[in-house]
Amino acid sequence: MVSDQFMSVMPLALDPSLFTFRDSGRPARWWVGIDGGGTSTRAVVADVAGRVLGRGEAGASALNQGVDQAWRHIGEAIAQAGVPGLQLADCALGLGLSGTGVPAQRQAFVAADPGVARLALTTDGFAGLLGAHGGRPGALLISGTGSVAEALLEDGSQRMTGGWGWQIGDEGSGAWLGQQAMKLAQAAFDGRAPRGALAESVYAATGRRREDLLAFCAQAGQGGYASLARLVFENAHDPAAAALLDAAARALDELAVALHPTLPLALAGSIALRLAPRLSPALQARRVEPQGDAAAGALWLIQQRETSLA
Structure with missing residues (x-):
């Protein structure tokens, strides 16, 4: 605001x-x-x-x-x-x-x-x-549909980590979580992973046939994959979903640490805010409200x- x-x-x-x-x-x-x-x-x-x-x-x-x-x-x-x-x-x-x-x-x-x-x-x-x-020096860790970390330095210059795009990067973002959820559902479909609560939720959202999963992936784009991220949070009791949430938090930790080790850090984006309790104690100590x-x-x-x- x-x-x-x-x-x-x-x-x-x-x-x-x-x-x-x-x-x-x-x-x-x-x-x-x-x-x-x-x-x-x-x-x-x-x-x-x-x-x-x-x-x-x-x-x-x-x-x-x-x-x-x-x-x-x-x-x-x-x-x-x-x-x-x-x-x-x-x-x-x-x-x-x-x-x-x-x-x-x-x-x-x-x-x-x-x-x-x-x-x-x-x-x-x-x-x-x-x-x-x-407008003052500080760092910002953003994770919503995509993810990026940026810092404004004392000399008015900027530093950035992440933000490479959902197709190959944006680890810890909504689109990334959705992609990982879909990968899990595909593995479960093949019998390479258990059919837990998260996989079942993905099937309910996209369809249970192989053709349904392929059709979703063919047209999903960034927003489509990000729409699956809520399923990961809703099924946090599923060990597979909990592991994805922990992995997303670690990815955001890595972005912030690589960005700057000491600047005050604000969080933005719905995914970053929901993952905040899973971030490392060191990042928590730097956190300020935007x-x-x-x-x-x-x-x-x-x-x-x-x-x-x-």
Whole structure:
């Protein structure tokens, strides 16, 4: 969340390579922070005095799912905020979007700009980091649909571990847990693993025939696999599910330790929060509550840019 009146300046001068800026030259009447991931898009709208006017939510805007969808859902989330008279052309957008780290996806998104007044684009992870520590040095461990760990250092630079994508990485994320649950169900189908409660829950969700399992995997994508993650938590009494949850927690531990050994660490994302009790004591000792979320961080980012242009 973000308070109805947020901080007026960013405490650190950020490395300009951490975001992409585009300026139409027109004045902006509204500042908008966008947090866009593989499942949903959240918007927070403020006036140029920094007063939050509304919030909205829409479908996914991760860039690996298509830039047209991303812009459509961003527009829908802003509209859902219910601010009278708001037009995209009058908005300065701070955007923290999944997939921004892939140059081709980032360039395609900026090229498809529907005509906003200004935009500052960064990754959803970095926007979450800005929000979590109020723009000050700190670390953020994110696990939702995907997973990544990011740190903002004293010199305004960034460090990142993980975030390699659900197809080959994102260990400890919802998509990863769902993939592991499906692997277990396939092994149980073959007789290579016991047909425990988790495997039975996967069959109930996707179908019990070999053809059903193959069909699910063929079309699942990141979101489809992430939808199975809840089954792992719901069946934590199953030793196979408990082992997956422990493995996911260890993977998140490894991301955080490799990132930075001492910075205060905030958690974000539904999976990270549910796995928090399984994290190591060393990580627990560093843990702090986030000051704000990724939408707040994106809003602060565009506020900094707008203030510097004033």
